[in-house]
Amino acid sequence: MFHLHPNPMRPITSKNVAVIGAGAAGLVAARELRREGHGVVVFERESQLGGTWVYTSAVESDPLGLEPCREVVNSSLYASLRTNLPREVMGFLDYPFVDTKKARRDPRRFPGHREVLEYLRDFAGEFRVTEMVRFSTEVRYVGLVGDGKWKVRSIKRGGGSGGGGGAAADVDEVYDAVVVCNGHYTEPRIAEIPGMDVWPREQIHSHNYRVPDGFKDKVVVVIGASASAEDISREIAKVAKEVHIASRSFQTGSSAKLLGYENVWRHPMVEALSADGGVNFPDGSVIYADAILHCTGYKYHFPFLETNGVVSVDDNRVGPLYKHIFPPALAPGLSFVGLPWKVVPFILCELQSKWIARVLSGRVCLPPEEEMMADVETLYSDMEKHGTLKRYTHRVGEHQFEYDDWLAAQCDFPPIEEWRKEMYFGTGLRKRGQPETYRDLWDDEHLISQANEDFMRYIPKVPITKL
Known part of the structure; x- marks a missing residue:
C-alpha cells in the first residue's frame, strides 16, 4: 500500500477549483481547498447550504422517483429524523458538534435533522465558506477542455437577473480542477x-x-x-x-x-x-x-459530468476511482468527495478533502496512473473473490477507520481518535440490541468525557454540556 507524504521541497501551486454542491462534503472541501491556498467557487443549485440536511415538506410528482423529467426535490429527510450517530462522533475533526446552548437549538446527543443543518451553518460561518458559494446556480455541464483544464457550464435558477425579466443564460467558465460533492441521496434506487x-x-x-x-x-x-x-x-x-x-x-x-x-x-x-x-x-x-x-437506497448520479466514458456508473459502482476519489486517467483535475457509505460521513469527507487539496497544490504526489489503476483492479478482484456485489463497491463499513487513517497519513495528520472509533462501534451494538432506546439511553459516559477533553483544544472558552 502506498504511503504518500507531503514533499516540502516541491513548490506549492494555487489552482482555481470548482466545487459542485454546498452540502457537508462541499463545505468542508471548500474550506480545505482555501486553507491550501486555492481559489474556490462552490456551485449550489438550491438557495441555501446544507444539501440533504435541508428539510422540506415538498415531495416529487412521481412518488417512486423514476420519471427523468420530474422536478427533483433534493432532500430525502423525513420530519422526525434523528441522527443515528452521537454528535461527538459526527462533527468535523477541529469543529466539534456540541450543544451551543443557543435558543431553539436541539441539545440532545442524537439530535434531529434541523440541529445538523444549524451545525453546518455555524461551520460555514466560522470558516467564511458561505462567501465562496454561488447559490441558486445549477451546474449543467462539466467536461475536459484540454491542457488539463475543465469547462463548467452553469445557469442561475429562477429566471433572469438584474430586473430585466429575461431568461437566464448559461455561463461557461474554465477551472484547473473540479471536485464533485453533489451527494448521493437524491436519485432513488428501486429493487x-x-x-x-x-x-x-x-x-x-x-x-x-x-x-x-x-x-x-x-x-x-x-x-x-x-x-x-x-x-x-x-x-x-x-x-x-x-x-x-x-x-x-x-x-x-x-x-x-x-x-x-x-x-x-x-x-x-x-x-x-x-x-x-x-x-x-x-x-x-x-x-x-x-x-x-x-427504502432501497439511492443511485450515484452525475447528469452534468462528461468524461467520454472514462468515468462511469455501473450498478452503483463509480469508477474507476483510486481510493474512491480520483479517476486515474483524469487525476488530479477531477475528484469526488463523499461517495463511501456506511461511514461517519463528515470526518471522512474532511480527510478526503485535505488529501485532494494537498494533491492539487503539489505538496502530496499521487502514484503514476498505472499504479493507481492496479490498485483499483485489485479492489475489484478482491470483491469478486469474496462474492461482494458490484453495487457495494463504495460500502466501506467496518473498514472506514482504516481508510480514514490512511487518508490522514497522506497529509501528515493524526489518526482518528480511539474514543471516536470505540463510540461508533458501541453505538452500533446498542442500536442492534436496543433499537427503540439507543438514542436516549447509553453507557459510554467515559468516552463522552474523553471526547469533551479533546474538544477543549478547539473551544476552550465555550462550556460543553455534560451529556
Whole structure:
C-alpha cells in the first residue's frame, strides 16, 4: 500500500477549483481547498447550504422517483429524523458538534435533522465558506477542455437577473480542477421485483416520505433493512393497521413478529407482486397491501459530468476511482468527495478533502496512473473473490477507520481518535440490541468525557454540556 507524504521541497501551486454542491462534503472541501491556498467557487443549485440536511415538506410528482423529467426535490429527510450517530462522533475533526446552548437549538446527543443543518451553518460561518458559494446556480455541464483544464457550464435558477425579466443564460467558465460533492441521496434506487408494473396500489420511495399520516389504517409493506427503513417502519406502525418489513438481509423462512409490536412483521424479500394487490413471499404467504414503501437506497448520479466514458456508473459502482476519489486517467483535475457509505460521513469527507487539496497544490504526489489503476483492479478482484456485489463497491463499513487513517497519513495528520472509533462501534451494538432506546439511553459516559477533553483544544472558552 502506498504511503504518500507531503514533499516540502516541491513548490506549492494555487489552482482555481470548482466545487459542485454546498452540502457537508462541499463545505468542508471548500474550506480545505482555501486553507491550501486555492481559489474556490462552490456551485449550489438550491438557495441555501446544507444539501440533504435541508428539510422540506415538498415531495416529487412521481412518488417512486423514476420519471427523468420530474422536478427533483433534493432532500430525502423525513420530519422526525434523528441522527443515528452521537454528535461527538459526527462533527468535523477541529469543529466539534456540541450543544451551543443557543435558543431553539436541539441539545440532545442524537439530535434531529434541523440541529445538523444549524451545525453546518455555524461551520460555514466560522470558516467564511458561505462567501465562496454561488447559490441558486445549477451546474449543467462539466467536461475536459484540454491542457488539463475543465469547462463548467452553469445557469442561475429562477429566471433572469438584474430586473430585466429575461431568461437566464448559461455561463461557461474554465477551472484547473473540479471536485464533485453533489451527494448521493437524491436519485432513488428501486429493487426490481417481478410484477411491479402491474401492482395496482400505491408505491413510494422513502425519498418522498415525510410523515406517517398517509398510511393511517393501511396495510403497508416496507422493503429494505437500512436505518431509515427501521425508523420509518416503527413510525408508520403507530398509525397503520399492519406493517410488513421485507429484506434480503432477513433469513429465509416464515415471517416473524417484531419484538414489542403487535402489528409489525419481518419477512424475507418479496418474491413477486400480482395484479390483484397481492405481495407474495418465498414461503408461499401472500399479503394484500394498500401501499409499498421502498427504502432501497439511492443511485450515484452525475447528469452534468462528461468524461467520454472514462468515468462511469455501473450498478452503483463509480469508477474507476483510486481510493474512491480520483479517476486515474483524469487525476488530479477531477475528484469526488463523499461517495463511501456506511461511514461517519463528515470526518471522512474532511480527510478526503485535505488529501485532494494537498494533491492539487503539489505538496502530496499521487502514484503514476498505472499504479493507481492496479490498485483499483485489485479492489475489484478482491470483491469478486469474496462474492461482494458490484453495487457495494463504495460500502466501506467496518473498514472506514482504516481508510480514514490512511487518508490522514497522506497529509501528515493524526489518526482518528480511539474514543471516536470505540463510540461508533458501541453505538452500533446498542442500536442492534436496543433499537427503540439507543438514542436516549447509553453507557459510554467515559468516552463522552474523553471526547469533551479533546474538544477543549478547539473551544476552550465555550462550556460543553455534560451529556
